[in-house]
Amino acid sequence: MAVMTLHARPAMKSAEQIVKEDLDFIVRQAGDEFARLSGHDILIAGGAGFLGYYLVQAPLHWNRVNAGLPPIRVTVLDNFIRGVPAWLTALEGDTNLRLLTHDITNPLPAALGDMKFLIHGASIASPIYYRKYPIETMDANVNGLRFMLEYCLTQKKRGKPVEAVLFYSSSEIYGDPTPENIPTPETYRGNVSCTGPRACYDESKRYGETLCVNFARQHALPVKVARPFNNYGPGLKITDGRVIPDFARNILDGKDIVMLSDGSAKRTFCYVADAVAGYYKVLVKGRPGEAYNVGVEVPEISVTELAARAVALGRELFGYAGQVVRQESADKDYMVDNPYRRCPIITKARTDLGFDPQVTIDEGLKRSLLWYAGNREASEA
C-alpha cells in the first residue's frame, strides 16, 4: 500500500482541544487532591515521559483555573536522555515549573530543596527499550527509588517531613496470572520469571514495592504504590513501541496496521486522563505501605479487536483505507513471558480513594488518534 499522510476531517477536534478537555477533566476528577497540593512543592521524577505529560500539566492547569489560591510548584527531574520534549520547553515560562536534569540513579541533588510531595516515575517503561537497557532499568527502579526514600528520611530528621511519596510499580509485578487470578486483585502474589527477558522490569518493580513497604513500616514514611494497567493516550510518543502508538503511526501514514503477534493476548486499556486522576488520588489519599491497581476493568479486549477498533476509527476520522496484516517480529523475545491476559480489579482504589474512570475505549482511542494527528513530529524522536 502506498505511503501517504492522512489528516483529520475539518470538523474534528484539534490536539490542543483534546489536551485542554483532558486537563479540565483531570482537575475536576482530582479536585480535592490538587487542593491538598496547593501551596506546596511537588517533585515529579521522570516527568518528561508519557505519564509526565499530564502529571506535570495538570497541576499547572489547576493553578491557572484557581488563580486566587496558593499555586502548586512543580519540579520535573529527568535525565532528558531523549532531549527536553517540546511540550515542556513550551511551559518553561511558567514560574511554578522548574526543570532539573539529573539521573535518578544518583543521590538527589542538593539544589532540590524541600519537597512536600514526590513521585517516582523515572524508569524505562516500554518493553522494547527496557529489554535493550535492562541494567539501567533495574538501577532506576531500585537504586533510584532508594535515593528518593533516603531523601525523605533525611527530610524527616531535619524536621521537614514529606507529606507523601508515590512509587510507580506496574501490573507487570503480577507476571502472567493464572486464569483463576484474572481479573487480578492487589492480593495476588504473581507468576513472574526472575531470569526471563522482562525480568529486569518486573523484578525491579517488585523489589521497589518491597522497599516502599519497609520504609513505610520501619521509618513511618508515607510511601504509596500505584500499579498501572496499560495506560495510553496523549503524551505517549508515536515511536514508543507500545501497541496503540504503533497502530496510530500506521493509520496516520496510510499504511496497513502491522500486527507482530497472533493478536489473541487480551488487555484492558486505561485512558491516561482517567489514570492520572487516579495517581493523584493514590499519592494524596493512599495508605502508606499499600499498593493500588490503577486501570479499568472492562472491556477486556484482544489485540486483534483493538486493531479492528482502531481501523474503524481511522476510517471515521481520517478516511483511512488500510487493513490489519500479520507479520513476524524480528525480535525473538517480542512475546517471551508476555502476559496472555491482563485485567485488574480496581475495587480498592474505587472504594478507598474515589477513583472513578470514565473514558470508554472508543472515546479514548478516538482522542488518542486525534492527538497523534497533531503530534506526529515525535516520530523523529
Ligand SMILES: NC(=O)c1ccc[n+]([C@@H]2O[C@H](COP(=O)([O-])OP(=O)(O)OC[C@H]3O[C@@H](n4cnc5c(N)ncnc54)[C@H](O)[C@@H]3O)[C@@H](O)[C@H]2O)c1
Ligand atoms: N504507561 C504505562 O502504562 C505504565 C504501566 C506500568 C508502569 N508504568 C510506570 O510508570 C512510570 C512512568 O511511565 P511512562 O509510561 O511515563 O514512561 P516513559 O518511558 O514515557 O517516561 C519515563 C521518564 O523517565 C525518565 N528516566 C528514565 N530513567 C531515568 C533515570 N535513570 N533518571 C532520570 N530520569 C529517567 C525518562 O527520560 C522518561 O522521561 C514508570 O515507572 C513506568 O514503569 C507505566
